[in-house]
Amino acid sequence: MKKTLLTGTAMLCLAAPAFADELNIYYWSDSIAPELIEKFEAETGATVNLDGFNSNEDALTKLQAGASGYDIVTPSQHFVKIMIDEGLLEDIDAKDLAAYGAVDERWKGQWWDPENDYSIPMAYGTAGFAVNRDLYDGPVDSWSVYFEPPESLQGKIASLSYPDEVVGAAELYLGVPFCSEDKSEMKKVYDLLMAQKPFVAAYSSDNIENRLGSGEVAAHFWWDGNVLRTRDAGANLEYAMPKEGLVGWLDSYVVPKGAANVELAKKFIEFMSTEENATIQYNYYAHSAPVKIDESQAKYTPENAPELFPTVPVQFSKACSPAAQDLVTKVWTDLLQ
Amino acid sequence: MNMKALKTFRFWGLAPTWLLMGLTLIIPIGIVAGVSLGDRGPYGGFDWALNFSSYREILFTMGWTDELEFDPKYLAIIGRTLAYGLATTAICMALSVPVAYVIANARENWKPLLVYLVTLPFWVSMIVRVYAWLIILGNEGLAEKAWKLLGGGDVDTFLFTPGAMLTGMVYSYIPLMVLPVYAAIEKLDPALLEASHDLYGNRWTTLRRVILPLTWPGLSAGAILVFVPAIGTVLEPMLLGGGKQMMMGTLIQTQFGGGRNWPFGAAVAMVLMALVVIVLILNARRAASAGKEAAA
Incomplete structure (x- = not known):
């Protein structure tokens, strides 16, 4: 009897939905500053799980296979377009996010996301x-x-x-x-x-x-x-x-359709796009920032x-x-x- | 227990096994078979259909001049995969017989340790172990130093060659061969070898008529354990072979990834599985006829 009870509890645990404060990110390997992940976890109490890909194709295939379990993915522009056309992304009204205000004008209303519904640029x-x-x-x-x-x-x-x-x-x-x-x-x-x-x-x-x-x-x-x-x-x-x-190329934060934690995902995108954090991210990732950064703190200049x-x-x-x-x-x- | 009760018991007793097999083995294979007959989606994915064009594509493709032409490129990939699989199996067999022999003849209290050492690599992730070979075979690596120490000439690199790939494959799968061969040799009764010599069998005859037939079950089990994963390998060709020549594993991966042609990838996967099944059937028939001979 005890055994049945134990098994029952175990099955209940398995059946329970993913914990509300978990954020699963599928990103280009090592593309987000670890200190920002820690800071985000400290600020929100959420747990961030990272999983890396080395090609846009891998990211697309995983989303197409369905139920990827990710809340944020960071594909490049042409794959953002394909993912939108294939109905794989959540409409997060990106243009209403504070992060959108930080985006450089030249990346707004581009062909891959003309209405700025799905994506916030991360790096280019x-x-x-x-x-x-x-x-x-x-x-x-x-x-x-x-x-x-x-x-x-x-x-x-x-x-x-x-x-x-x-x-x-x-x-x-x-x-x-x-x-x-x-x-x-x-x-x-x-x-x-x-x-x-x-x-x-x-x-x-x-x-x-x-x-x-x-x-x-x-x-x-x-x-x-x-x-x-x-x-x-x-x-x-x-x-x-x-x-x-x-x-x-320009990589963007997007949210896969059916993501478990859309609100937390949006919170993370906002977090990464603040001037302070975007600067830390720029200095870590060493790819150009499509959002406003603090030029005085920027590590990389045309000279170096x-x-x-x-x-x-x-x-x-x-x-x-x-x-x-x-x-x-x-x-x-x-x-x- | 009457007949009916026994039958019911058998049914329910085995039900969990059938359920597990069905859910984890048969249904997934059915899905792959289904995908291989599907219509490809424009950007990957697929729609259910009954379309054999993916299988046709293995032999005939659209050429650069817009004509459907016989194209041996996928056959070449399948042939290459089989060749590397057979070579891996043969090398593993040649290496593991002496190793297994030494372990079987070691002092009793050493045996568990030696067997444990053979299984030790399994405790480390395969990817890490293959990466280790990148360092060993790379520039200024252990292999190059040893080669120069032995008086070998200047080498550019050992990496990204068929030899590097084969080395990695043999390394990855050899424990799967050593263990069954060891089990077979361990059971070999030394008295039988003596008997063979007493009956004027020379070393060759002893090997051929006594040792090989008695250890054959171990050797064939090892061969299958090595050959089957070896023909599905992806890591070694990509990392050590430099990805210059496709194998079936990498071809399937490409079709599901960059190629965005899932039905074709699934069709190649079905061919790969058919090859494995053929090998298993051949072996089962062999074992059955050997059993008959022994009984007769």
């Missing part, structure tokens, strides 16, 4: 490539260095494990528009990547700091702020400014952080049509078959 930046200056001393002013590497870089470059921004960069280099549905144009992208493949050591989005910082490879496809942080930590890196341009202030055109990734996306996937599976 670019995707390009970086070189380890201990290993390579040539020029980095063009994507040709990366896609058609000189002999000193052959076998010493690494790419990402997902096509998203890599294909975008190849398109910039070739002058092919993003999300092209033209097979002959995408064939050119494929040919370029295929010709590059013999010189690529790895296609991997994990552990990039180590691979490039330790000199395992001499050039790596990467993001601006990550290069900055690793360079600040002592690695001799340079973020390339290719004349063909960089691939732009050239990565964040590109001198070449920046083109933001778009949400491709299914037909265009199929071509991107075809390029990638044919490349790695």
